[in-house]
Amino acid sequence: MLIEFSVGNYRSFSEHQTLSLEAADIASQPPSLDEHNVFAAGDTLRLLASAVIYGANASGKSNLVSAIGFMRRFILNSSRFTTTDRPINVEPFRLSTATEDQPSSFEIVFLVDGVQYRYGFDVDRQAVINEWLYRLGTIRETTLFTRNRHEIKVNHRVFREGRGLEERTRPDALFLSVAAQFNGPIAQQLMKWFAALRVNTGVTDPEDMLLAVNRFDENPYRSIIEELIRRLDTGIERLELERIPLATDIPPDAPEEVRQFLRRRSRERVRIRTYHQVFDDHGLPAGSIAFDLGRHESAGTQRLFVLAHPIVQMLEQGGVLVIDEFDARIHPNLAIELIRLFHDPATNRRHAQLIFTTHNTNLLSAKLFRRDQVWFVEKSRQGASNLYSLLEYRIDGKIVRNDASFEKDYILGRYGAIPFIGNLRELLGVTDVGSEEEE
Incomplete structure (x- = not known):
């Protein structure tokens, strides 16, 4: 189960941005959303069954999906396929001189068999700069290992499988991947979770x-x-x-x-x-x-x-499904019914989670999503993507009501994350709108 994912200095994401699937302590209208769209993941943790991401074209929605996909592929393959003479296929934010030579950062917090882990790494085109793995205990996090370039510090008491693998880890390979390759039980368990994570990059793939x-x-x-x-x-x-x-x-x-x-x-x-x-x-x-x-x-x-296959597989087995342009070429009514499969405890018995991007405002309804399930991506004047949820958005200093018309307000630009088009009539030589009516 996914709790949160963070990315920084990757493609259009300059600053550190976090997508959270932890349910907030809010009340929805209708109240049934709080029962169907949220599930318990332990005594105190409550997670969301889905998250939808809106934004203008080129705002960074697909880059967020790409970031999750890159992290997954690099974890699964870095110890096997990467070679020292081949650059790592990571793309930093290129519109700032402050970030072009800095590593890209990825971190994920997730549950495996009821145990919470926090894992991440910083990487550039040549090497892994930092890497870390923590496990949540009863009171605080326990360090399993940390890495700063060539220096890898392993907690041999709780991550014994990492002993002796420090020297076997190439600069361009992840230590977690190496530990899994040598049959480390914790590492293999985490690798299995990442292998089950499905990322669909959209209709163009x-x-x-x-x-x-x-x-x-x-x-x-x-x-x-x-x-x-x-x-x-x-x-x-x-x-x-x-x-x-x-x-x-x-x-x-x-x-x-x-x-x-x-x-x-x-x-x-x-x-x-x-x-x-x-x-x-x-x-x-x-x-x-x-x-x-x-x-x-x-x-x-x-x-x-x-x-059909990833949706059915996730509902039957559990897991996380990430889809770019989820409803592209699909009628809105069909898309709604597919989303409801994840919101229905009877069809989503394994607590599968769906994360998707879309432009379809017909789905943006307070009757389908809670406020903490709705996310927006908007680009700044400097071309950097900012990710924020409807829950944390303020209009004139006030929170968005749980019975608000999400779709109407979004189209009117009250939540941001819409395209600013300008006057397209000028492209065809029409400069004075009023003169045409007077004639």
């Missing part, structure tokens, strides 16, 4: 579709995914994965070594067939017809197929 297609045939939740797509009014009755061999023609008289080479070059292509009902002249069912998901189905249906 073709890898999401490839992953969804290739995993569909052996997906343990295949029947649930098919039923979900059927109920979302796509017109699809069932789905099938089809494997198409791309075998190379092998001349019968070719030498054996040539035949083996050509066999190795053989590949197969996989695709999803969607089946729709066919009707006769009287409007009665007359069988079904197969379509190709990638060629014949709408972009919205394809998007639903991509999102």
Whole structure:
């Protein structure tokens, strides 16, 4: 379970910014939101089932998702794939001379099997500058290890698995990743949590579709995914994965070594067939017809197929799902129903959490979200992204009421985080609006 995520000096984020999923002590209207959208994570900690992030284009919403994705990938891969002659793929804030040579910072507070950890690191293109791991005890945090460049200090009493690995850790690799590679039980447990963290980078990432297609045939939740797509009014009755061999023609008289080479070059292509009902002249069912998901189905249906697996997986297993442009190409009514699956204790028994960005103001409703679930990203005049919640926002010194019209007030600019467009008529040579009406 995710408690909070922080990032600094990464892409459009210059200063340290924090997204929190810890529920505030507030009352919502209707009160049912406080029961459905919040769950207990221990005796005193209460967490949110979802968080929605709004902002203008290029405000930094996607960069926040990218920051979570970078942290996840670097943790999982730094000890295996990074080499000393290859720069680390991190991007600092580039619009300030004060930050261009400084490391990027990432920190996450999360729960694993009821235990709270705080882990983070500072990294630049060449090396890990700082790294730390703490575990919350009954009274205060316990240090498991800290790192300052080459100096790694391990608490051997509580993190015995780190003993002797200091010298085995490259400057461009995370100590946590190295400890997990050497089968450290705590490190492996944390790595498993990060591996289960799902980050969907939006409609522009073709890898999401490839992953969804290739995993569909052996997906343990295949029947649930098919039923979900059927109920979302796509017109699809069932789905099938089809494997198409791309075998190379092998001349019968070719030498054996040539035949083996050509066999190795053989590949197969996989695709999803969607089946729709066919009707006769009287409007009665007359069988079904197969379509190709990638060629014949709408972009919205394809998007639903991509999102179906991670959504069902999280609801069935628990975990954290982060999605950029969640409702892109999806009807608002469908998006609302998918969000409600995370807000319903009956369908979200494992306390899965959904974090997503969107431009769709139809979702911005006090009947769907609590004030602490709504976040905004706005850029300063210096091009730096600032992240803030609706809960902490003030209008004329007053907090936003729990029964306010979130959507209307946001569109009117009362919460900020909207585009400032200016007069586009001037681009077409129209400078005097009144003269046109007088004529």
